[in-house]
Amino acid sequence: GEVGSPPAQERVLFPPTFSVSEIKNKQRRHFMFLRWKQQQRKEKLAAKKKRKKEREALGDKAPPKAVPKTIENQRVYDETTVDLNDEEVAFDEATDEFAPYFNRQTVPKILITTSDRPRGRTVRFCEQLSTVIPNSHVYYRRGLALKRIIPQCIARDFTDLIVINEDRKIPNGLVLSHLPEGPTAHFRMSSVRLRKEIKRKGKEPTEHVPEVILNNFTTRLGHSIGRMFASLFPHDPQFIGRQVATFHNQRDYIFFRFHRYIFKSEKKVGIQELGPRFTLKLRSLQKGTFDSKFGEYEWIHKRREMDTSRRKFHL
């Protein structure tokens, strides 16, 4: 049929009212589509060349290169974005639940536990997590209700509680609760990599207190979550240990990494990943301690309302 007899010219002019999708025959339609695509590509290449020529012709007077649009550039402006010098925010932070931590009145002490009957992977992950976070203890959950654990923890001076939820032998959720009446954040956890699955040649994390990096927590909500993470780690990092724990927020996904760094010069630093890695996505933030029925939710992820725009992020 038509496959063998394409016109030999370079520029094929399609009639303006022609649409490739109107041809009923699949083979012919495919062929026509390929030709159309080729033509589009050629036009694009020609336009590019032309632009480059113009640019070179202008030389120094050329306008600066256009910045490509990224999702971060196009992000819908969130009115709760924290300004650097916002007094109200500063005042809030001085009086919220983390104030005692930031004023160095409390030392973080963390309890890590899982949901019922954890499988091997989760148990190992908990152990590795407890090596990453200093002053943390792992306790086996024997079917105890969280509501009863929490008063006991408070009595024993724990400041934070982490519950790792498990489903089908892999950890998939994280509940982080600041204990004395603190907020509770519920995350969905994904891409959990244990230490042996990470391609690196480092040793295990030492007992030194790591530094903390919190990236990209811009909105008010992000700010409070960031402070929650910061309050897990003791205040004074031991720089001798050269370890750093990073919570990097990108498009509402919080990536956790644990590295060892070394400064090769003042412009060069090498990092080596040790320790587990995982990503979190915030599902809900609750005002008091963990209480699913009667708690006061500060923020819940509502899929229908919040997932409508690709450029809108909440953290």
Place this chain on the structure above:
Amino acid sequence: SPQVVWDMLGNRQFCSYKITTKTQNFCRNEYNITGLCNRSSCPLANSQYATVREEKGRCYLYMKTIERAAFPRRLWERVLLSKNYEKALEEIDENLIYWPRFIRHKCKQRFTKITQYLIRIRKLTLKRQRKLVPLRRKIERREKRREEKALIAAQLDNAIEKELLERLKQATYGDIYNFPIHAFDKALQQQEAESESESDAEKEGEDEEEDVDKREFVEADDSDLSDFEDMDKLETSSEEEEEVEKKPSQSKHKGKAPLKGPARRKRPHMEIEYEEETEPTVKAQTA
């Protein structure tokens, strides 16, 4: 007559309640007392039959007698058993007095089993229930894809390295790291000269906040906010900075040639020869 029924259904012809497996035959009839397909436990093939069944937590004794065989609606007589285990057993005995031993025994066995599982249900409902939330495939896939893209966009290694270098510059590490000072100061001067207006406010803010011991957290925010907001503005100026900064560092690296030998030796070579042409590559790295 029951014998004929059994001959037909049990052995030869088709019985819709019968399930055959390799080792056993089961009976799906709801009135069956043992659940197996036997001559003695088939409710269809026995004109005198009794079962225990439970409904909404209460146990009932069902009885079938020959006299009512002609009235299917009234065929099964139902007796409510008491909640007390022993009393219920006595009631079964009373009702099934003079009945064949097999049926009596099996009724009591079945009743025992039922009470045991009812107890278990009540115990479990008191404990925490696991709530099963169905996953939505489309949403899971979407989240996964978005996570991957976010990971690529995040460029974690670069971000961490940048942050660490920032902290080094802000002297948070104190005197632990000794690097030759002249290159450092030169670079600092360059930075101050070019981005004076932007960095002044930040530096002042940082100095104040360092005193309040919020060092780790707040600095990260500052630098990142400034990074992402001012990236466009700083793009052109940072390229120049990098060029200038590379030169003093390159001169230093020549002395440290043993580190990453071939790569390092190549770089100073390239820098000196193709000075102008490295601009596009530098831009690509920052953008």
